[in-house]
Amino acid sequence: MIDPNEPFANMVGHALHILPFALALVLPVVAVGTALLYWVRRGSLTTTMTVLVLVPMAAVLTGVLGVSGFMFNTTLTTMALVCLLVLLxxxxxxxxxGRAIARRSVWEHQARERERAAEASRRELVAWISHDLRTPLAGIRAMAEALADGVVSSPPEVAGYASRISGETRRLSGMVDDLFELSRITAGALELTMSQVALGEVVSDVLAAQTPVAQRKRVRVLADASRAPVVLGSDPELARVVRNLVSNAIRHTPPDGTVAVQIGVDGADAVLAVDDGCGGIPDAELARVFDVAFRGSAARTPSPSGEEQVGGGLGLAIAKGLVEAHRGRINAHNHGPGCRFEVRLPLAAV
Incomplete structure (x- = not known):
C-alpha cells in the first residue's frame, strides 16, 4: 500500500511500478465485459445498460483487490464499500x-412505421383516385364530343348518351364526397352532433334506398331487426356506415346471392352484422380490408354484368373511421358463404 507520508516522487514511482500489474488484472475483466456486451447487443436495452454499469465496477474492484494483494485492511474495506454503494x-x-430509452426507441420506431405506412397509403390512394377519376372523365369527354360533333343524332342514342353521362357524373360526385369525408376523418375535423338514434330505423332507411340496386343485380337482401337498440350517435354518419357496408356487400355478392343484415344487443353494445356472399376473403387480406384504397384480390366476386362499378376503396375506410369516432369497433371475418362485417356501438343510457 502507498504511504501518504512518502515524498511525491516516491509515490509516483510506486504507482508506475504497480501499473502493469493492475492492467494485467483489469484488462481480462474488460475483455470479458466487452465480449458480454457483444453477446447481449441484440437483447434489451435494459440488459445492455446493466452490463455497462457492472463491467467498470468489476474492473475497479478487481484492480484494487489485486494491487492490494487481497489484504483486507481498513482502506481496502472502505474502498470496497464505496464501490458497492456506487453500484447500488x-x-x-x-x-x-434503459427502460425509458427502450420505450422511447420503440415509440419512435412505431411512429416511423406509422408515418411510412401513412405515406404509402397516401401514395396508393392518389394512384387509385387518379385512375378512377380519369376513367369516367374520359368517358364523359368522349360522349360530350360525340354529341357536339353530331356523331350521335337520333333521339334514343342521345338519350342513352345523356343517361351514361349522368351516371358517370354521379359516380364522380360520390368519389368526391368520399374523399371529403375521409379527409375530415383523417384530419380529426369530424364533428358529430350526438343524440339518441334508433339503429333499426337507420337500417330500414338504408335498405329501402339500396333495394333497387340489389334488385338490378338479382341479390336478395334480408333483414332481422327483432331487437332495435338505441345508440348515442350522429344519425347521418351512422347511416353512412350502414350504407357503405350494405352497398359493399351487394357489390361483392354474385347474382342470386344473399345479403343479410342483423341487429342485436350483446351486453352493453349494440351489434350490427352485415353478411355477404363474396366467397370469402383470403386470411392475408382480412387485416387490410379497412385500409384506404385497398380493394382486395379476385376472391372478392365482381359483378359479371359490369353494371356495378368497382368501388374506390374508400367506403370501408370511411366506415371504420366513423365507427371509431362513435367509440365503437368494427371488424371483418369469413362467415358462411362469404364475409361478415360486424359493428359494435355503445348503447345509449336509458
Whole structure:
C-alpha cells in the first residue's frame, strides 16, 4: 500500500511500478465485459445498460483487490464499500434509464412505421383516385364530343348518351364526397352532433334506398331487426356506415346471392352484422380490408354484368373511421358463404 507520508516522487514511482500489474488484472475483466456486451447487443436495452454499469465496477474492484494483494485492511474495506454503494445507486438508475430509452426507441420506431405506412397509403390512394377519376372523365369527354360533333343524332342514342353521362357524373360526385369525408376523418375535423338514434330505423332507411340496386343485380337482401337498440350517435354518419357496408356487400355478392343484415344487443353494445356472399376473403387480406384504397384480390366476386362499378376503396375506410369516432369497433371475418362485417356501438343510457 502507498504511504501518504512518502515524498511525491516516491509515490509516483510506486504507482508506475504497480501499473502493469493492475492492467494485467483489469484488462481480462474488460475483455470479458466487452465480449458480454457483444453477446447481449441484440437483447434489451435494459440488459445492455446493466452490463455497462457492472463491467467498470468489476474492473475497479478487481484492480484494487489485486494491487492490494487481497489484504483486507481498513482502506481496502472502505474502498470496497464505496464501490458497492456506487453500484447500488447507479444500477437502479441504469435500469430505469434503459427502460425509458427502450420505450422511447420503440415509440419512435412505431411512429416511423406509422408515418411510412401513412405515406404509402397516401401514395396508393392518389394512384387509385387518379385512375378512377380519369376513367369516367374520359368517358364523359368522349360522349360530350360525340354529341357536339353530331356523331350521335337520333333521339334514343342521345338519350342513352345523356343517361351514361349522368351516371358517370354521379359516380364522380360520390368519389368526391368520399374523399371529403375521409379527409375530415383523417384530419380529426369530424364533428358529430350526438343524440339518441334508433339503429333499426337507420337500417330500414338504408335498405329501402339500396333495394333497387340489389334488385338490378338479382341479390336478395334480408333483414332481422327483432331487437332495435338505441345508440348515442350522429344519425347521418351512422347511416353512412350502414350504407357503405350494405352497398359493399351487394357489390361483392354474385347474382342470386344473399345479403343479410342483423341487429342485436350483446351486453352493453349494440351489434350490427352485415353478411355477404363474396366467397370469402383470403386470411392475408382480412387485416387490410379497412385500409384506404385497398380493394382486395379476385376472391372478392365482381359483378359479371359490369353494371356495378368497382368501388374506390374508400367506403370501408370511411366506415371504420366513423365507427371509431362513435367509440365503437368494427371488424371483418369469413362467415358462411362469404364475409361478415360486424359493428359494435355503445348503447345509449336509458
Amino acid at each position: 445507486v447507479t444500477l437502479p438508475v441504469a435500469l430505469v434509464l
